[in-house]
Amino acid sequence: RPRVFSGIQPTADSFHLGNYLGALRHWVALQDSHDAYYCVVDLHAITAGHDPKVLKRRSRVAAAQLFALGLDPERSTLFVQSQVPEHSQLAWVLGCITGFGEAGRMTQFKDKSQKQGSERASVGLFTYPILQAADILLYQANAVPVGEDQRQHLELSRDLAQRFNSLFGRTFTVPSPHIVKDTAKITDLQDPTAKMSKSSSSPAGIIDLLEDPARSAKKIRSAVTDTGREIVFDAEGKPGITNLLTIYSALSGRSIDDLVAAYDGKGYGDLKKDLAEVVREFVTPIQERTNAYLNDPAQLDKLLARGAEKARAVAAGTLRDAYERVGFFPPV
Ligand code: TYM
Secondary structure (H helix, E strand, O other): OOEEEEEEOOOOOOOEHHHHHHHHHHHHHHOOOOEEEEEEOOHHHHOOOOOHHHHHHHHHHHHHHHHHOOOOOOOEEEEEHHHOOHHHHHHHHHHOOOOHHHHHOOHHHHHHHHHHOOOOOOHHHHHHHHHHHHHHHHOOOOEEEOOHHHHHHHHHHHHHHHHHHHHHOOOOOOOEEEOOHHHOOOEOOOOOOOEOOOOOOOHHHOOEOOOOHHHHHHHHHOOOOOOOOOOOOOOOOOHHHHHHHHHHHHHHOOOHHHHHHHOOOOOHHHHHHHHHHHHHHHHHHHHHHHHHHHOOHHHHHHHHHHHHHHHHHHHHHHHHHHHHHHOOOOOO
16 A cells, blocks of 8 residues: 655644645545645744744644544654654654755745744754755654645655665665645635745634634625625636635535536625635534544544554664664664
């Protein structure tokens, strides 16, 4: 079976619809066809300052949501990154074959470090994509399901795998991005040209999976729509309505054509009202299941510890090979 690996940061109290539609629903789907490894990347979540208690809570909430969304601990290995030390160990080695300029060209780094200012932006923010490459390469992943915003980071992971292999001998599988175009960039409800983002969108622009569906309904009602009154799918001319149709179609399983036909002659208000209902139906059982996991943190931590053990068995094997190839001493 081919391998799949992906990760998500525990940097908010809930995942949002962009995370779900761009990535997490593929995580769930790929468990059927792939040997699946998924990670709550808490090491990645400390690059811009954090509160330790909040971080631990968010890591648990992240894991609970992932199980609630359908990750099955029997079929997938879900773990928290800080429980598998090989990630940091491989990242050091990969950092030594990454060019300074190469890392500096990462657009997420450029955007974030510009916003924070070069004195405040951490070195961790700079080396972040190298750690991401280590995550993926440790598991010899063939496919990495992510949204469009991760494309450049995956390109770096591929380059580093190839570079290491040609410098030291074949060690890593070169991973392919698994980016499903339709929903690879869900946009901000208040600014449908920008991506829905926990770090840069306003709360009104984001639909969180764990928020009260009445609140989501309000946000959908006040979503920025486009001039005109027709409901058509046109990403250039009507990005607002197109985003709502994309979300509606992905959550309901109805095709875009079907929706466009069904709303022929109806207004934006009708579409928004119905979409709010679709969102309510989708999130309600997820919220219930998430709470059930969170109500038993000891059991949740046990599932994660088991995941970390399984992950570590694979990661340790790869790291041992990599260490051997670069001329380090074997582990004792
Ligand atoms: P993160 O935590 O920001 O986001 C998790 C996943 O959600 C996707 N995503 C979106 N997809 C569509 N539309 C959106 N508006 C949207 N917003 C977010 C992201 O593309 C991502 O797939 N660097 C990664 C975490 C990471 C990782 C890895 C991923 C660390 N190591 C190894 C893959 C493999 C990140 O910050 O994702």
